[in-house]
Amino acid sequence: MKSDVSELLMHKKILDKDDAGFTNFLNASEDTFVYRIGERESEIIADLNAFRITHAHVNSVYMGRESGAFVRSHPRARPTTYDPRTRPWYILGKENPGQIVLTEPYRSVTSPDVNIGVVKAMTDEKGDVYGVLGADITLVNLTDYIAGFDIGRNGEILLISEKGIILASNNQSLLFTDSKQLLQNQNDLLLSTPEGILILPDEYLIYYTSPLLGWKYAALIPFSAIDKEIQDSIITIIIFVFLSLILLSVITLLILDYTVIRPLTPLTTIAKTITEMGNLNQRLPPGPEGEVGDLTRAFTTMIETIHKQEEIEKQAMEELALYRDNLEKMVLDRTLQLEKVNTDLQEAKERAEAADRLKSAFLATMSHELRTPLNSIIGFTGIIIQGLAGPLTGEQQKQLGMVQHSARHLLALINDVLDISKIEAGELTITREPVDIHESMKSVVHTILPQAQNKGLEVVCNFSPEKVEILGDQRRIEQVIMNLMSNAIKFTEQGAITLSSAINTNNITITVKDTGIGIAPDDINTLFKPFHQIDTGTTRKHEGTGLGLSISKKLIEYHKGTIQIKSEIGKGSEFIVTFPKIKHEGG
Amino acid sequence: MRILVIEDNEQNMYLMHFLIQSSGHEVIEAGEGIVGIEKAKSDKPDIILLDIQLPGMDGYEIAKRIRATSGLESIPIIAVTSYAMAGDREKILAAGATDYIEKPINPATFIDQIAIYFPKQEVP
Numbered sequence: 001m002k003s004d005v006s007e008l009l010m011h012k013k014i015l016d017k018d019d020a021g022f023t024n025f026l027n028a029s030e031d032t033f034v035y036r037i038g039e040r041e042s043e044i045i046a047d048l049n050a051f052r053i054t055h056a057h058v059n060s061v062y063m064g065r066e067s068g069a070f071v072r073s074h075p076r077a078r079p080t081t082y083d084p085r086t087r088p089w090y091i092l093g094k095e096n097p098g099q100i101v102l103t104e105p106y107r108s109v110t111s112p113d114v115n116i117g118v119v120k121a122m123t124d125e126k127g128d129v130y131g132v133l134g135a136d137i138t139l140v141n142l143t144d145y146i147a148g149f150d151i152g153r154n155g156e157i158l159l160i161s162e163k164g165i166i167l168a169s170n171n172q173s174l175l176f177t178d179s180k181q182l183l184q185n186q187n188d189l190l191l192s193t194p195e196g197i198l199i200l201p202d203e204y205l206i207y208y209t210s211p212l213l214g215w216k217y218a219a220l221i222p223f224s225a226i227d228k229e230i231q232d233s234i235i236t237i238i239i240f241v242f243l244s245l246i247l248l249s250v251i252t253l254l255i256l257d258y259t260v261i262r263p264l265t266p267l268t269t270i271a272k273t274i275t276e277m278g279n280l281n282q283r284l285p286p287g288p289e290g291e292v293g294d295l296t297r298a299f300t301t302m303i304e305t306i307h308k309q310e311e312i313e314k315q316a317m318e319e320l321a322l323y324r325d326n327l328e329k330m331v332l333d334r335t336l337q338l339e340k341v342n343t344d345l346q347e348a349k350e351r352a353e354a355a356d357r358l359k360s361a362f363l364a365t366m367s368h369e370l371r372t373p374l375n376s377i378i379g380f381t382g383i384i385i386q387g388l389a390g391p392l393t394g395e396q397q398k399q400l401g402m403v404q405h406s407a408r409h410l411l412a413l414i415n416d417v418l419d420i421s422k423i424e425a426g427e428l429t430i431t432r433e434p435v436d437i438h439e440s441m442k443s444v445v446h447t448i449l450p451q452a453q454n455k456g457l458e459v460v461c462n463f464s465p466e467k468v469e470i471l472g473d474q475r476r477i478e479q480v481i482m483n484l485m486s487n488a489i490k491f492t493e494q495g496a497i498t499l500s501s502a503i504n505t506n507n508i509t510i511t512v513k514d515t516g517i518g519i520a521p522d523d524i525n526t527l528f529k530p531f532h533q534i535d536t537g538t539t540r541k542h543e544g545t546g547l548g549l550s551i552s553k554k555l556i557e558y559h560k561g562t563i564q565i566k567s568e569i570g571k572g573s574e575f576i577v578t579f580p581k582i583k584h585e586g587g
Numbered sequence: 588m589r590i591l592v593i594e595d596n597e598q599n600m601y602l603m604h605f606l607i608q609s610s611g612h613e614v615i616e617a618g619e620g621i622v623g624i625e626k627a628k629s630d631k632p633d634i635i636l637l638d639i640q641l642p643g644m645d646g647y648e649i650a651k652r653i654r655a656t657s658g659l660e661s662i663p664i665i666a667v668t669s670y671a672m673a674g675d676r677e678k679i680l681a682a683g684a685t686d687y688i689e690k691p692i693n694p695a696t697f698i699d700q701i702a703i704y705f706p707k708q709e710v711p
Contacts, residue, residue, distance in 0.1 A: 371669040375691035376598035382694035
């Protein structure tokens with residue numbers, strides 16, 4: 001029936017949204033109403049009527065529109081005011097667009113029949129409802145039908161709708177009344193339970209529910225009628241009902257077996273195989289349509305998914321194993337590399353240590369090897385100059401003096417180079433003994449005095465009268481003073497060199513002051529750099545290595561002392577050396 | 588005085604030989620350590636001049652061996668050294684040398700420097 005209504009809704013003419021000029025009964029009056037039906041409407045009416053005629057159980061086909069129009073398969077007998085939009089069937093259809101819905105059973109206006117409307121909303125492309133189409137199905141002669149049940153002379157059969165409307169009864173007074181009137185407070189029990197027996201004031205009500213329609217079949221049996229015969233009848237009904245139930249159960253089981261259990265069997269078998277064997281290469285037959293089919297397909301999809309998942313996991317495990325092996329290899333390689341690095345480092349360390357020893361040995365060897373020939377050169381030159389080997393001419397004496405001077409200069413160079421090498425190699429060590437600083441100063445003056453006198457320079461000594469000792473290496477301290485005095489003489493052409501000392505609380509200051517060429521302020525900073533000798537420009541390059549001051553500064557630092565310079569170009573320089581002094585107890 | 592000179596360099600040996608002989612003393616020459624130790628034992632010198640940088644056995648070892656020889660425990664040993672490296676002086680004295688003279692020697696003062704250690708002449 002529902003599909004029949006759908007079929008009707010395929011008609012383009014019926015579906016046409018345009019309902020201008022369609023009949024409406026919004027302001028109709030029975031006395032004055034006249035049908036004025038246009039061409040389109042008359043074609044629709046023809047369609048609706050054709051449907052009514054071809055479907056025996058359909059007694060009316062009708063269509064309501066949002067405009068209020070109402071078109072029916074056959075003319076209304078009494079065209080009273082009627083607004084389809086307010087009718088339950090229309091509201092029901094409008095509330096359930098897209099669905100075919102059944103209305104509550106209702107009593108036919110013209111006959112004792114029960115009608116049920118089958119309605120469907122008409123919607124446009126936007127989903128808006130513009131009308132509802134309906135067809136009434138007549139449940140013809142329901143009352144006659146149920147009257148056919150022989151349940152005893154005084155019994156009554158009732159057919160009650162889901163909402164409690166009595167649809168059929170051989171008691172006309174009960175027809176289309178609410179069952180609540182009959183059952184009072186027991187009505188809810190009737191409507192909420194599928195079957196049972198209710199005890200009413202004068203009679204029993206025995207009922208069960210139709211599984212198809214949800215309607216209840218009920219039998220009213222008066223107490224007075226319960227004699228043996230009636231009891232037998234009741235028993236007959238009960239037996240009949242129970243037999244029916246058993247039969248229904250059997251049929252249900254058979255249907256279940258065919259529709260559910262059998263299609264499920266391969267599913268069960270495969271599930272068992274998978275569980276027991278772990279074999280996922282199982283495929284199911286496609287299965288029947290419907291829910292079991294859906295289940296079968298879902299099951300197949302599940303198996304495939306699990307199978308794919310397992311494949312992925314297997315691949316992942318293989319990949320993981322590969323990574324692990326690779327990682328082990330990498331760790332091994334890295335370990336070997338590290339071991340090699342360690343070995344290399346050890347070798348490098350040993351090489352460095354060997355190089356260090358070699359450097360020390362080289363310095364010692366050079367020192368010895370260079371001095372050995374110089375020893376004999378200077379020695380023999382001295383012997384000959386002294387006349388120990390025989391008398392000399394004046395010229396021979398002069399030239400040998402030059403040899404001796406050059407040899408001594410060479411020796412000074414060698415000493416300086418070796419000193420700076422030792423300092424830079426960290427090989428220079430100094431002894432720590434008390435040194436009488438004034439004795440050392442006197443010793444230097446004594447040695448250097450001839451050089452100063454040769455240049456016509458005066459040497460002025462201005463020593464503190466106090467005896468002062470410093471902790472250090474006498475040879476090295478004298479080397480520093482000698483270097484400063486030697487420089488002063490070298491860079492002074494006339495005037496005096498003054499060597500003075502001053503005692504402070506914690507230290508002694510030794511100052512070497514000259515009246516020489518002086519040093520430009522910019523040059524003072526570079527003065528102590530090795531191999532640096534200031535280019536005086538106008539004067540000749542002075543003899544020397546340029547190492548003297550650099551060595552002196554280092555030696556002063558080795559003695560925890562400091563050196564400062566004050567100088568003025570053309571006026572002279574002043575070198576101020578400070579050494580910490582030894583403090584004697586009580587003095 | 589009998590002066591044993593242990594020195595490998597021919598020119599330096601001759602230089603010291605000349606200076607010593609010029610001042611009227613006797614020279615016993617040894618070109619290497621082993622020979623020097625043997626001559627120290629056999630020739631009974633009054634004083635020994637010892638070069639430190641020698642091929643084979645070096646001056647430190649020679650000084651130790653001479654000092655360890657019976658009868659030579661207190662003989663003056665003067666090291667003639669070029670002050671090669673830090674700590675050399677301490678090492679020389681520790682090895683048993685009595686004193687040291689820095690190379691290059693000064694011919695004018697050389698004999699005076701060693702004469703300090705000449706044994707006192709016994710007055711007859």
